[in-house]
Amino acid sequence: MSLRFHNTLTQQTQEFQPLEGNLVRMYTCGPTVYDYAHIGNFRTFVFYDILRRWLRLSGYKLDHVMNITDVDDKIIRNATKLGQSLKEYTDTYTKAFLDDCATLRLERPERLARATEHIPQMAAAIKQLEDDGFTYRSDGSIYFRIAKFPEYGKLSHNDFSGIVAGARVDVDEYDKNDARDFALWKAPKPGEFNWDTEIGVGRPGWHIECSVMAVQYLGATLDLHAGGVDLVFPHHENEIAQSEALTGKQFARYWVHSEFLLVDGQKMSKSLGNFYTLRDLFAKGFTPESLRYLLASVPYRKGLNFTFDGLTSSKTAIERLRTFKHRIDSAKLAPGTNDTVAGQAAAAIHQFREAMDDDLNTAEALGAVFEFLREANTSLDAGGFLEGNRAGAQELMNRFEAVFEVLVPAEQAGALPPEEIETLIAARTAAKKGRDFAKADAIRNELLEKGVILEDTKEGVRWKRK
RNA sequence: GGCGCGGUAGCCAAGUGGUAAGGCAAGGGUCUGCAAAACCCUUAUUCGUGGGUUCGAUUCCCACCCGCGCCUCCA
Structure with a gap:
């Protein structure tokens, strides 16, 4: 069967088919660079990586944009506290993020887009939304009027028709007409970072950057849009409203969302002391490969409970895979081909692909690899694994590595030469x-x-x- | 309360209308100078609970319980 994804929009697992040939236009929500990203964030970023890799291995060409949100309340607050410029502050964490991604062997999207580098485009988009009557101004801010977008709620499957217009709810320190309306543009505050644009002085709301950058680089309709489940509402719902109000076209055809990571069964939080960045784990002696494997091994739509035991067992599993890879690469084998072994390799390769095609079922894909690993080891021990079987086994391991990429150990500082x-x-x-x-x-x-x-x-x- | 995801062995986890993949851990064995690695054997008569449909359900339906997420710019 062909590649299928669970589409949040339709709540069904659907065959994936890009709009144009084998080109996939995709957008993923990236980090807000106000601090070091934590392992929960990387659960999602590893998911993006697996998604990218499998699309490429399925023969698609990617045009993937990911945003870097480098302006928001927390960033402003922290930068101000440190007396730094916005850029100075966010550069630190942007670099840290990209370093962490490289450490986890995450493929770089074709384009990274920073919010602050697209302010004029955002202003222009908001201007157009104003001209088209989708907005209103209140206390110097500009809001999107969801009453003008009847399909609002189609992604999160909420019915907002009962929202009372005119209710004033104090959210986010700004006044809105309707509880669900959201800010496109925020009024300037003295002493904060503001931009002077064609729609006035202020700064952009959170959602508009994704709509504007996605449409600018990928066109009105994306093939794929991904993010964490917590973004379904309101972020992605709002992206849809803005984008479709702007272009009049469907914004994204497939929406895929990764589930949350828990730590010891609980939500990660600094107050619980179960909040980890990559630096924290590496300081405890865990390797990037172990974390990558752990995060990748649980299918993205399933909540992942992070434990140190899990990290340790990932390490052991990787060791076994590495040992096997080494064995099939270096073993001295008798000539000939064992048809049984050849059949097992072919079956494993097939099952691996089927599993990945099925909404990226990495757990089942791993099952196929390990099953063959055991069969092949048995044959190797018994001498029934012949020279002609080497290529098939290597092929399976290559496919495994093309997705999971954990077989080559990371360089460790201070290691014995x-x-x-x-x-x-x-x-x-x-x-x-x-x-x-x-x-x-x-x-x-x-x-x-x-x-x-x-x-x-x-x-x-x-x-x-x- | 609304919307969504999930509850499978000690832990992680796949899966199907026909009787439970895989990984880790644990115990026993083979191999080894000893280890390590590898392999073999053992570990869920049972898949949150109670009903229902069916020849048969973990898998479909209903109800309930529990966990998690979103519903205040959090992946």
């Missing part, structure tokens, strides 16, 4: 040959203390980092 390791291994092998096992074990322990694990295999000594 490979030359020194090889020297020690040679000394140990010599000691073993002389039946001096005490010395051999001493060398092995010395290496272990320096984070290097030895394995004596039929093909010789293999080492790996702890």
